[in-house]
Amino acid sequence: MKLKEFAKQVGLSPTTVSRALSGYPEVSETTRARVVAEALRLGYRPDVNAVRLKTGRVGAIGVIMGRFGEFHFAEFMAGMAERLASEDTDILVIPMADRDLNEEMQTYRRLAESRRVDAIIVHSPKPNDPRIELLDRLGIPFFVHGRSDIAIPHAWLDIDNEGAIRRSTEHLLDLGHRRIAMINGRKGLTYSIHRDIGFRKAFEGRALEQDAQLIAHDTFTDELGFRHARFFLESSNPPTAFVAGSMMTALGVYRAVRSLGLAIGEDVSVIAHDDVFPYLTAENMAPSLSATRSSMRAAGARCADLTLQLLAGRSVSDIHELWPVELNLRESTRPVR
Amino acid sequence: MKLKEFAKQVGLSPTTVSRALSGYPEVSETTRARVVAEALRLGYRPDVNAVRLKTGRVGAIGVIMGRFGEFHFAEFMAGMAERLASEDTDILVIPMADRDLNEEMQTYRRLAESRRVDAIIVHSPKPNDPRIELLDRLGIPFFVHGRSDIAIPHAWLDIDNEGAIRRSTEHLLDLGHRRIAMINGRKGLTYSIHRDIGFRKAFEGRALEQDAQLIAHDTFTDELGFRHARFFLESSNPPTAFVAGSMMTALGVYRAVRSLGLAIGEDVSVIAHDDVFPYLTAENMAPSLSATRSSMRAAGARCADLTLQLLAGRSVSDIHELWPVELNLRESTRPVR
DNA sequence: CAAATAATTGAAAACGATTTCAAATATCCC
DNA sequence: GGGATATTTGAAATCGTTTTCAATTATTTG
CATH class of the missing domain: 3.40.50.2300 (Response regulator)
Structure with missing residues (x-):
């Protein structure tokens, strides 16, 4: 069902319906309630692609999957998923050979040019990571899980x-x-x-x-x-x-x-x-x-959260988190013989 | 850079440019070559959202990530990524609590209504999996990694x-x-x-x-x-x-x-x-x-491949693959004492 | 009660591509 | 060389929303 048809069914203009559903303040509470209820009843949902085209927001965060550390990656992603489940934001997995830097750069460039994601999360950075420089130059919002010593300011979360x-x-x-x-x-x-x-x-x-x-x-x-x-x-x-x-x-x-x-x-x-x-x-x-x-999972959730804040306009240089780690001593460490 | 501007730079109409880039046959080889070269040089790429809106194709395959088996999941996804890297198709990870069936169904419904993905890959099905029934009813193309005894015909790949x-x-x-x-x-x-x-x-x-x-x-x-x-x-x-x-x-x-x-x-x-x-x-x-x-990774690659074929119009009832497994005997099995 | 203001609603113009249909140009054949 | 055919190109409509701006209705106020 399209907006036009749905609006007709509700007896309102597409304009008002759109506003009611996106929570604009200028629509009266009573109409909003009615529209929302009807949308639920008739199963109307705005077409994501039309919304995206119009608003320029993609509603997706990209996360680079390298050849390594698939373990940690899965946990991290599970955390992201936890946080983003309530949001209307998808997780896009971007495979990266992690071998040929040139090709990697090409991938980022493509990603930027085709506007598939609103932001990218970068993992396991290097002190002077060329990816960070490229992403900065391309103007894609990005978040670093880990840290880099690079001069470019970037939002990050890292453990100690x-x-x-x-x-x-x-x-x-x-x-x-x-x-x-x-x-x-x-x-x-x-x-x-x-x-x-x-x-x-x-x-x-x-x-x-x-x-x-x-x-x-x-x-x-x-x-x-x-x-x-x-x-x-x-x-x-x-x-x-x-x-x-x-x-x-x-x-x-x-x-x-x-x-x-x-x-x-x-x-x-x-x-x-x-x-x-x-x-x-x-x-x-x-x-x-x-x-x-x-917890890697907690880090994933928090990174997703901070990335959303980044997209909401919070300043990059504001977003730095250094997590302390717990130390638990158990049986595997004992005095030397 | 937008199509309009790019077309002007190349000295052609948007129509021709679009056709040249999408590989339509009615554009001459010489112009196509020129357009492609210029696109590369000027860094023009069609806006994904506009393309998606117009064509109805999303260019993304969704894969459900449950709470379990993250290991296997990561390997499977790496395989998918391998296959889809050359294609212009993204992998969308859809987190699924895997606990509340009702909520799960709701997620699928939302997914269907909002057109976020072209197809969905379902893992670890049950003999009479309600997800399969729902996806079928919703009309989303889907692919099953594993098998189900359900009466609904479905494309699948499974190991023996x-x-x-x-x-x-x-x-x-x-x-x-x-x-x-x-x-x-x-x-x-x-x-x-x-x-x-x-x-x-x-x-x-x-x-x-x-x-x-x-x-x-x-x-x-x-x-x-x-x-x-x-x-x-x-x-x-x-x-x-x-x-x-x-x-x-x-x-x-x-x-x-x-x-x-x-x-x-x-x-x-x-x-x-x-x-x-x-x-x-x-x-x-x-x-x-x-x-x-x-190999789980190989299965991921093949599932991605078959899903693409499914989307290309290959009949569901044609797509069934049962993989045999190798058996390698080593030191951990010996005659009983 | 009329005028001024505030609160709601709608018509129509985008967003950036694809694609239908028609026009222009090139190629062929007698 | 001229009409017919095949090959290339382009103008404009369209996809389904959001949003600007204007119009309408409701509320306040002197």
Whole structure:
């Protein structure tokens, strides 16, 4: 049913009907109520595409899906979905090969030119991320999940990665561990860098030497956690403790430790960062896993919320949120032997 | 830049330009080439919303994201993305609480009335899925990943769940196992039912008795795999082998077996179904995991492909694909002690 | 009670493309 | 070379809304 026909049925002009439904103040309360009721009864809904053409608003937020971190991505999106369910805003998934920067830029450009989304959410930025510069130049509103050191002002939400890893590491140092390995995220990403810094600062704060050989950078998967942990453990001077970048990494580390006949907690301590997956909880691992914790899903919801605020006109330089992380100590970290 | 202005710059009418860009045959090759080149140079792209309004085509496929199986969902979507990257088709994620059927139906109705998507992909259907009936009644083209026994004809792609589990189970029976537990998917879903059937048929084919107590139904997570496996293993008459519904479940089973001081392969055999996650491979588990295998990502790509064909006018009753699964035997399944 | 003001309603012009139908130009064939 | 046919081009209508501006009706006020 089209507006014209519906208006006729209600006995009003299209103008008034449109105004009544979009909540304009100049239509009387009684007519509005009537129109809304009739719309519900007759099942009239404005055609999204016509509305979009006319208003210029698309009603969609784009989120870039890379080849990596699909786990975290799904959780983040679930959070976004939670927040946007009540809004009339869609989530558009934009696949990105994440390999060819040139092609990636092309995708953004296309996106901008064809006006498919009102805003874009960018993940896992780099300190000087060319995507941010491009999006800024293209004039698409964008929101950064994470941070970038780039000179361009941008709205962002990030967790305190430096503090998280620093506290984790200090905890291990307090337990007497000195050879501590870290399996961090991919090299070059801001959060990996922040975590490296936190790691180093923990040592520096206690005037201890840190072996740079004991840091690995890679995607957060069970598989790679396993491989890196094995590699470290089989070296001539193996670590007595691990800082794992994610829950998946921790799973891999657990496997690696056990595959060498060692016991988690007793022989090797493990601490991780937990993004809170509904299907993989640190408490329930055996032995339970000490971890810093910050919900990825909550971050998704909040990012969606802030992006809406951004679109509503709130100033970019106003929108910065740094989330602290919880630290929960459990059985996987014990004094060094 | 708008069509009108761009056309002026090229020195042609909007009509011709539009035709040239959309590949109509009645425009000469030389002009088309010129127009395309200029469009690229000047960065002209038709406004999506205008095109959508005019043509009625939205250029988006909706995919329902439930509360469960986010893992599989991410892989599936990555596959879709792969296929749709070259097409001018977006992926719209539609969050669905998956709890209140009524609300769910409301969401579909809204979706239909507001023309946000050209088609919808439905996952994990039930034998008599009300969503299918509703989508059919609403007249939205839809594609089912999985199958339903419903009388309404629908396009679908499914894997041979029955055959997969049957073969897995037969393999365990061949090894002499008699008490075999299965940790299956959520109750009521078509694929869970098919798997139950495959499981039972394996026993029946060898005229053996199967203990219905040894089947659990739940979401595919590490956590729940662990819990169900523990429960079975701690019973008075524990199983000697497990059929795990997913890789996550298998991880949980591994943990459970080990937490009781037993060895995978030696004391307890495990076989699983592997949807192929890039970050969690059966070969690399320790010990390596026997598994049936079918790529979720490939399924996503193919579903996207078939949905496009559906939209292009291919008959619904023509589009049915049943994928066989591979079976790879590894170290986790051994003769019963 | 009339004039002035405020509150509602409507007619018609956008939004930016596609596409029908008609006109102009190029090509063919005897 | 001229009429017929095939190939290219363009003018204008259209998609279904929102919104500007003007017109109408209701309310206030001196």
